[in-house]
Amino acid sequence: MAGGARQSRTGLGDRLRSWQQHHRGSAWDSLQRLLRTPMSSLMTWLVIGIALALPVGLSVALDNARSVSVGWDSPAQISLFLRAEVSMDAAELLRERILERSDVASVRLVSREQALEEFRQLSGFGDILRNLDDNPLPNLVLVTPLSGDGQAARAAALQAALQQEPGVERAVLDMEWVQRLNALVQLFQRAVAALGAILCLGVLLVIGNTIRLAIENRRQEILVIKLVGGSDAFVRRPFLYTGFWYGLGGALLAWLVVAIAMWWLRVPMATLALLYQSDFQLEGLGLLDSLGLLAAGALLGLLGAWLAVARHLSAVQPR
Numbered sequence: 001m002a003g004g005a006r007q008s009r010t011g012l013g014d015r016l017r018s019w020q021q022h023h024r025g026s027a028w029d030s031l032q033r034l035l036r037t038p039m040s041s042l043m044t045w046l047v048i049g050i051a052l053a054l055p056v057g058l059s060v061a062l063d064n065a066r067s068v069s070v071g072w073d074s075p076a077q078i079s080l081f082l083r084a085e086v087s088m089d090a091a092e093l094l095r096e097r098i099l100e101r102s103d104v105a106s107v108r109l110v111s112r113e114q115a116l117e118e119f120r121q122l123s124g125f126g127d128i129l130r131n132l133d134d135n136p137l138p139n140l141v142l143v144t145p146l147s148g149d150g151q152a153a154r155a156a157a158l159q160a161a162l163q164q165e166p167g168v169e170r171a172v173l174d175m176e177w178v179q180r181l182n183a184l185v186q187l188f189q190r191a192v193a194a195l196g197a198i199l200c201l202g203v204l205l206v207i208g209n210t211i212r213l214a215i216e217n218r219r220q221e222i223l224v225i226k227l228v229g230g231s232d233a234f235v236r237r238p239f240l241y242t243g244f245w246y247g248l249g250g251a252l253l254a255w256l257v258v259a260i261a262m263w264w265l266r267v268p269m270a271t272l273a274l275l276y277q278s279d280f281q282l283e284g285l286g287l288l289d290s291l292g293l294l295a296a297g298a299l300l301g302l303l304g305a306w307l308a309v310a311r312h313l314s315a316v317q318p319r
Contacts, residue, residue: 023237030241044210048250051203053257055196056293060258062188064283078159079172080141086167091139094167103146103158110140138169200300203250207243207304214242240305247301251294258285
């Protein structure tokens, strides 16, 4: 009994070692086959790399756009442009009344003279503005709503309420343009996701067609293996590793293309940011994103190879 158990454990260990050796051998042999035809393999890798680099590069660009606008949407601010006849004393009373509201975080009063001075400094038309006989700007009240969940809806409600205040000519929610920008970013995100899905499907088709050709080129070898009792899993394994190497190599090329593009754009982007007195720096793929790209490429390669093998390998049968 003990001898039978020992023999069973030995047989299981032998089968496991044989399985591992065949995996290693299949992986190494499939890679060598690709390297023996460098031009055709490189062309396939380039097609896969470009297909993966396009959605990844657009996604990196969107991430950088979000990092630029991250400080623009909080807090929201409502600008109350007062009527020309409203005096500073009346404007101060309005400021105090608004400050008593429970949905307001802070209120700042900007006089006509302060507004004109700020505009003179920021616009670059200081000499022209000094020659004006009258100040065309009204008194201004800047209202900051309380932040928190549902801030956009509460800010819109506060804007509508403040518009009804006496002496208010117009209430402008300064967050509106940021919301439009965020809506555009979300639209582009969906477009990039759709484009990525289409290009991933293209990668699957490219790898599947390449594996189909490999199966046809090795038809006689497959027939011999099946004649001597080789299982479908045994025959399938080298082709799966071929798809894996195609996907991984294409992902590496995609990473290289995106990295070169980010390096090429980094200097002009830094110059542009400096002109706008910003410390923004263009960010490329991080470590986790890079590993995710490589894993996604390898998985696409495996999936494309699996689909091709499942469809075409069954047609190769000895007679």
